[in-house]
Amino acid sequence: MTSTGTCNASYYDTGSRTANGESFDPNGLTAAHKELPFNTRVRVTNLANGKSVVVRINDRGPFVSGRCLDLARGAFVTIASVSAGVINARYEVLK
Amino acid sequence: MTSTGTCNASYYDTGSRTANGESFDPNGLTAAHKELPFNTRVRVTNLANGKSVVVRINDRGPFVSGRCLDLARGAFVTIASVSAGVINARYEVLK
Numbered sequence: 001m002t003s004t005g006t007c008n009a010s011y012y013d014t015g016s017r018t019a020n021g022e023s024f025d026p027n028g029l030t031a032a033h034k035e036l037p038f039n040t041r042v043r044v045t046n047l048a049n050g051k052s053v054v055v056r057i058n059d060r061g062p063f064v065s066g067r068c069l070d071l072a073r074g075a076f077v078t079i080a081s082v083s084a085g086v087i088n089a090r091y092e093v094l095k
Numbered sequence: 096m097t098s099t100g101t102c103n104a105s106y107y108d109t110g111s112r113t114a115n116g117e118s119f120d121p122n123g124l125t126a127a128h129k130e131l132p133f134n135t136r137v138r139v140t141n142l143a144n145g146k147s148v149v150v151r152i153n154d155r156g157p158f159v160s161g162r163c164l165d166l167a168r169g170a171f172v173t174i175a176s177v178s179a180g181v182i183n184a185r186y187e188v189l190k
Contacts, residue, residue: 029124029149041173043146051138053149054124054173078136078149078189094173 007068009044009089011076012061019060027074032059034068041094044069044079046087051079054094102163104139104184106171107156114155122169127154129163136189139164139174141182146174149189 013026020038031042036057045052055075062070069091073082080087108121115133126137131152140147150170157165164186168177175182 029151041169043148043173052147054170056124074136075149078138 004090004092005068006047006088006090008066008086009069009071009076009091010062010064010067010086011071011073011082013073015059018058020058022058024059024072025074026072028058028072029053029055029075030058030072031055031075032061032070033057034060034062036093042069043092043094044071044075045090045092046079047090048084048087049079053078099185099187100163101142101183101185103161103181104164104166104171104186105157105159105162105181106166106168106177108168110154113153115153117153119154119167120169121167123153123167124148124150124170125153125167126150126170127156127165128152129155129157131188137164138187138189139166139170140185140187141174142185143179143182144174148173 015024040057110119113119135152138149
């Protein structure tokens with residue numbers, strides 16, 4: 001079942017442990033989502049430039065209305081500049 | 096310095112230890128390259144469908160002429176079907 005949609009996505013780089021108990025790697029290709037099962041793969045595409053990255057969900061959040069994904073900074077910078085802060089993104093659940 | 100180019104890419108899912116000493120995760124977002132430094136990020140785009148994935152180099156290879164990248168199966172399946180076996184890919188070194 002592939003579910004896709006668009007929402008705002010941001011990044012985070014603080015915290016030492018993720019919701020699934022891993023040590024948080026701010027450089028990792030990972031992201032936080034409110035309910036997708038851990039280890040789900042999601043392709044996140046920055047609608048402003050078409051760049052995409054595949055991330056693995058290993059954390060819970062973001063707890064900010066209007067945002068559905070928080071990418072680890074390392075993943076975010078492959079599709080946007082940190083100065084962008086928040087991007088409008090298409091997400092596609094791969095597994 | 097961003098270096099880009101096109102080459103053939105395939106996938107692998109056997110082996111237990113990568114060239115940089117990690118345990119090999121066939122599901123990881125990783126890849127083998129003959130000389131890029133370990134932990135380099137590379138965006139690999141399947142030229143047949145435009146899908147791309149960002150992988151981290153943690154292994155050495157492939158030792159097959161004409162191929163410049165071997166993606167862990169988990170990364171490969173986000174941009175191609177395993178039955179494709181080998182794809183023509185654009186690579187872009189991100190870091």
